[in-house]
Amino acid sequence: SVWISGALAQTDPLPSWNDGANKQAIVEFVEAVTSEGGADFVAPGERIATFDNDGTLWVEHPMYTQLAFAFDRVKALAPDHPEWKTTQPYQAVLENDMEALGKAGEKGLMEILAVTHASMSTAEFEKTVTDWIATARHPKFDKPYTELVYQPMLELLAYLRANDFKTFIVSGGGIEFMRPWTESVYGIPTEQVVGSSIVTEYKVVDGVPTLMRTPKIAFVDDKAGKPVGILTHIGKRPLAAFGNSDGDYQMLQYTTAGSGKRLGMFVHHDDADREYAYDRDTHFGSLNKGLDDAPKEGWHIISMKDDWKQIFPE
Amino acid sequence: SVWISGALAQTDPLPSWNDGANKQAIVEFVEAVTSEGGADFVAPGERIATFDNDGTLWVEHPMYTQLAFAFDRVKALAPDHPEWKTTQPYQAVLENDMEALGKAGEKGLMEILAVTHASMSTAEFEKTVTDWIATARHPKFDKPYTELVYQPMLELLAYLRANDFKTFIVSGGGIEFMRPWTESVYGIPTEQVVGSSIVTEYKVVDGVPTLMRTPKIAFVDDKAGKPVGILTHIGKRPLAAFGNSDGDYQMLQYTTAGSGKRLGMFVHHDDADREYAYDRDTHFGSLNKGLDDAPKEGWHIISMKDDWKQIFPE
Ligand SMILES: [Ca+2]
Ligand SMILES: [Ca+2]
Numbered sequence: 001s002v003w004i005s006g007a008l009a010q011t012d013p014l015p016s017w018n019d020g021a022n023k024q025a026i027v028e029f030v031e032a033v034t035s036e037g038g039a040d041f042v043a044p045g046e047r048i049a050t051f052d053n054d055g056t057l058w059v060e061h062p063m064y065t066q067l068a069f070a071f072d073r074v075k076a077l078a079p080d081h082p083e084w085k086t087t088q089p090y091q092a093v094l095e096n097d098m099e100a101l102g103k104a105g106e107k108g109l110m111e112i113l114a115v116t117h118a119s120m121s122t123a124e125f126e127k128t129v130t131d132w133i134a135t136a137r138h139p140k141f142d143k144p145y146t147e148l149v150y151q152p153m154l155e156l157l158a159y160l161r162a163n164d165f166k167t168f169i170v171s172g173g174g175i176e177f178m179r180p181w182t183e184s185v186y187g188i189p190t191e192q193v194v195g196s197s198i199v200t201e202y203k204v205v206d207g208v209p210t211l212m213r214t215p216k217i218a219f220v221d222d223k224a225g226k227p228v229g230i231l232t233h234i235g236k237r238p239l240a241a242f243g244n245s246d247g248d249y250q251m252l253q254y255t256t257a258g259s260g261k262r263l264g265m266f267v268h269h270d271d272a273d274r275e276y277a278y279d280r281d282t283h284f285g286s287l288n289k290g291l292d293d294a295p296k297e298g299w300h301i302i303s304m305k306d307d308w309k310q311i312f313p314e
Numbered sequence: 315s316v317w318i319s320g321a322l323a324q325t326d327p328l329p330s331w332n333d334g335a336n337k338q339a340i341v342e343f344v345e346a347v348t349s350e351g352g353a354d355f356v357a358p359g360e361r362i363a364t365f366d367n368d369g370t371l372w373v374e375h376p377m378y379t380q381l382a383f384a385f386d387r388v389k390a391l392a393p394d395h396p397e398w399k400t401t402q403p404y405q406a407v408l409e410n411d412m413e414a415l416g417k418a419g420e421k422g423l424m425e426i427l428a429v430t431h432a433s434m435s436t437a438e439f440e441k442t443v444t445d446w447i448a449t450a451r452h453p454k455f456d457k458p459y460t461e462l463v464y465q466p467m468l469e470l471l472a473y474l475r476a477n478d479f480k481t482f483i484v485s486g487g488g489i490e491f492m493r494p495w496t497e498s499v500y501g502i503p504t505e506q507v508v509g510s511s512i513v514t515e516y517k518v519v520d521g522v523p524t525l526m527r528t529p530k531i532a533f534v535d536d537k538a539g540k541p542v543g544i545l546t547h548i549g550k551r552p553l554a555a556f557g558n559s560d561g562d563y564q565m566l567q568y569t570t571a572g573s574g575k576r577l578g579m580f581v582h583h584d585d586a587d588r589e590y591a592y593d594r595d596t597h598f599g600s601l602n603k604g605l606d607d608a609p610k611e612g613w614h615i616i617s618m619k620d621d622w623k624q625i626f627p628e
Pocket of ligand 2: 366367368369370557558559561599
């Protein structure tokens with residue numbers, strides 16, 4: 001609307017973004033889809049934007065935050081499991097032995113996830129996550145993880161919502177691991193969080209209706225799973241999608257294959273001074289094919305170093 | 315707010331509801347959870363109401379509308395499958411032989427659902443549903459199914475939304491069968507539709523990113539599945555839940571087990587003159603345990619005959 005455009009012209013909605021092609025692409029995209037009567041106008045109810053979480057909205061190095069949570073939980077539960085001191089993969093976690101943990105492989109990791117994430121009610125899990133996230137601190141920045149979110153992306157979320165977008169998280173992370181804090185940190189309510197999940201069963205336990213978390217994987221919201229998660233939870237093709245790794249490749253592909261104006265962007269971690277620098281060769285958030293194909297697909301590569309004035313909120 | 319309360323006092327938000335205990339329970343519930351400073355006040359973002367669809371928002375007799383769709387699709391596809399004339403369960407559908415169809419059992423029904431609902435893209439399925447629902451007519455009322463929605467429930471949806479509730483459908487029906495029309499008919503957008511689903515796969519077909527529907531069941535959103543569907547899609551316990559059959563028992567149980575003021579209601583089909591009369595003994599939407607346990611659980615039984623001035627929109 002005229003009023004909003006006028007207000008935006010006066011107060012930059014993206015103050016932590018340096019002027020340049022990427023900031024311009026965002027603003028042009030938003031103006032195109034919100035200009036009534038324009039060729040690319042989209043009705044408010046259809047304005048959907050999806051965001052990966054790890055590495056796109058918050059820090060994912062030196063390891064995914066959910067993994068740090070799982071390791072901390074193993075340590076917290078260890079006094080009740082003396083056998084873990086000499087049993088892998090637990091011993092590796094207790095001794096911070098990443099090499100031994102690597103040897104335990106995916107099977108070892110699934111065992112740790114089962115022990116720390118399942119066989120409890122969703123209410124218990126929510127409390128565990130809420131307590132942990134309130135106290136845990138990042139090893140490099142020595143700050144709560146919820147403060148290690150990207151200020152430019154917070155501004156982007158707010159800018160899109162101010163233009164009647166519904167913003168969704170579409171993450172490979174556990175849906176119930178994110179929901180306890182996404183509303184207060186990102187302004188994204190639980191019903192707009194899409195993630196990986198385990199099979200949960202409803203039963204009445206001692207007279208109390210309870211949702212019990214089982215150790216069985218229900219859905220993996222990564223790679224080709226992301227468009228499926230978007231279908232399941234949203235039922236509309238997004239207008240814009242933001243990611244940082246090849247896990248987001250299909251989400252960007254599905255999004256930008258839609259008709260009319262679309263926007264696909266990768267956050268590129270190229271800022272070793274202020275955050276981390278990694279892309280093709282990393283265990284957490286590797287970006288290979290996305291980097292190769294971005295030019296021909298019309299996807300934008302956001303340089304943390306060049307595009308962002310500021311990384312974290314102050 | 316004062317303004318809204320004043321406006322409501324002047325214009326009845328539920329004009330198709332007769333005055334009585336059920337209408338009063340609805341209004342008291344809404345006033346309790348929206349009165350700032352009151353003991354039962356709930357912040358707008360937490361105001362969630364869930365609605366079953368078949369038999370709660372629209373007609374489900376003489377059979378579920380989705381089943382009528384499936385049978386019509388078998389008939390439409392039959393010219394390409396001459397063998398169906400002599401093969402069950404197709405022959406039964408083509409000859410409208412409900413007895414033979416009953417003998418084909420659940421296995422026969424799943425076969426029909428697979429043939430009519432799967433092995434196509436979600437885009438194709440959406441178009442098929444959209445075309446069908448625009449032309450199909452109910453055998454008794456000779457009207458489009460989308461006009462056989464309950465006027466009192468449309469008013470209830472609007473009343474709740476006017477009071478900052480988010481309204482969700484939580485139905486045993488197929489999520490992709492509902493989404494093409496729930497926004498225009500109920501004002502419920504695709505992202506607020508929860509339903510049963512089949513496994514869908516993302517792949518690039520001839521260069522086009524495509525979501526392909528497989529014949530494998532992914533999730534059954536019925537009975538104990540409803541609280542699980544609510545967890546998956548919403549992530550919050552509803553304040554109010556509305557159903558009409560034992561398939562909604564666990565949804566009402568989960569909802570009303572929450573703390574503070576809650577509302578659980580069953581629509582009781584007791585109006586043979588204006589719609590249908592059925593409860594304990596029917597193939598579609600049977601209500602047994604719900605009817606027995608409603609008094610002790612504090613659930614309300616809405617009598618279509620006594621509570622509703624009008625059944626369908628005019
Ligand atoms: Ca990521
Ligand atoms: Ca029903």
